[in-house]
Amino acid sequence: MVCRLPYVAPTRYADNSLQERPGPSRATPFQVPTPPPSESGSPVCPWDDTPDPAGDIPANIVISISATFHPTSDILPTRPDTMLLSSDDVFFYTHRATMLAKSTNHWNGLMPSLCTLRSSDTSMVVPCPEPAPVLNVRVVLHVVYELSCAFYKPSLDVISAAIDAMAAYGIPPKDHIAPSTPLYALILAQAPTNPIAAYVLAASHDLYSLAVPVSSHLLSFPLRSLTDELTEKIGPAYLKRLFFLHYGRLEALRRLLRAPPHPHTPTDRCDFADQQGMTRAWALSSAYLAWDARPDLPASAIAAAFLPLADRLTCYLCKQNLVERANQVIVQWSMVKRSI
Incomplete structure (x- = not known):
């Protein structure tokens, strides 16, 4: 997915995507990508008529955008109004009201409440310290939007880091990892191959309903091998x-x-x-x-x-x-x- 962005140089990653981090943290109108689908199938972000305050805008600068949380996604009827930027320079288009409703600490203080926003603050760029596999997303945002992330097949390490991020962003893991949730089933499916990691994950967040079935896979685990x-x-x-x-x-x-x-x-x-x-x-x-x-x-x-x-x-x-x-x-x- 391609969008132009000022003052940045593209970097090509292993997946052949070009990524890039914007300078300012709050998006001005011309920095908010809201691209329609192009003929090639990738959303393209044309610049609007707003003049560039710095003068020059480099052409053909592209960034990486989530395949699930993109500007034209139909996850919700309304258009996304907030962009999350992962530590590895991937954008995720989200809905501020949905994010704040699921968080108890305004997304760890990174996202102001709706009542404190000025009317001109129509969009935001929120930098996050997590990489894309964790933020996505493959878990965190999928949990917020109540979507299954099984398609991405995240490892237990990624899931564990994502659940740690959920707690930091004020999203109680206990409320979103229950026997009826996709994330619960995803963790339990990986427990037979890595039971101690799954048990550590459940225990560290007091997820008793998950720790019980996971513990049955630890009967052959040598307790003497537990590290400090x-x-x-x-x-x-x-x-x-x-x-x-x-x-x-x-x-x-x-x-x-x-x-x-x-x-x-x-x-x-x-x-x-x-x-x-x-x-x-x-x-x-x-x-x-x-x-x-x-x-x-x-x-x-x-x-x-x-x-x-x-x-x-x-x-x-x-x-x-x-x-x-x-x-x-x-x-x-x-x-x-x-x-x-």
Whole structure:
């Protein structure tokens, strides 16, 4: 998307777009791009008849404009009246009333309230310290306008930075990251591949409804690998919940393994003394599992530890009791809580 802008030299980026930062922070009438679609499909911003106070206006100077938040976007019925400029020189055309309605601190003090604006302040350029992938946008502005940003496939690092920016701009993350929102679903979809980053994100903003399902992907995470930086971001409350999840599951597993199969009524071929062999074999297998127990121990490992013991037993009733007890442990283990 192309617009002319004075006093600037174009810079070509990796995506072949030409970007450029304007000098003044408040737009004069001739600096406010409101381009109609051109024949090539890219909005072009022609200059109006307002004279240039500096004299010369360089020709063919172009800037980068968001593909979603551009001058002719139909996100809302009204035309955009405020431009946000990212740190990497991309413009986002927004609606001042919408931005202020979602922010509790006037966009971190960068955007005056509607009642304090003069009638001549028809448009603004608001510089923001975030780069385009964060500001966009791919998250922040999409949240403000209640749009899904899944199309852009932002990484968890970008999402995390965007949520930090939301908090700074007075947009409470708790109000916009709930189970029914697109951003919640986007974070949860990336949790299996990067669970600790997703948990840090949820914990640092007290997003309990998100932290609960994310924590189920941390059962295989080694708690000893937590760094001081991560523990500080997680905070004591959510760190305690994560530790209790791990240790609670380990204790539940040991408790399940502790009870051996019930003995059967003595028979001519298998009395109580004979059944002690089954009990000792169970105890040895239980000790093996408990020694190397993990919060994410799969049911297949339990089956592999106990079911082969039945092949070594000559008593049919002993075999039956051992298999039944092993299956009980597997079922009960699958019912142990898997999240904080």
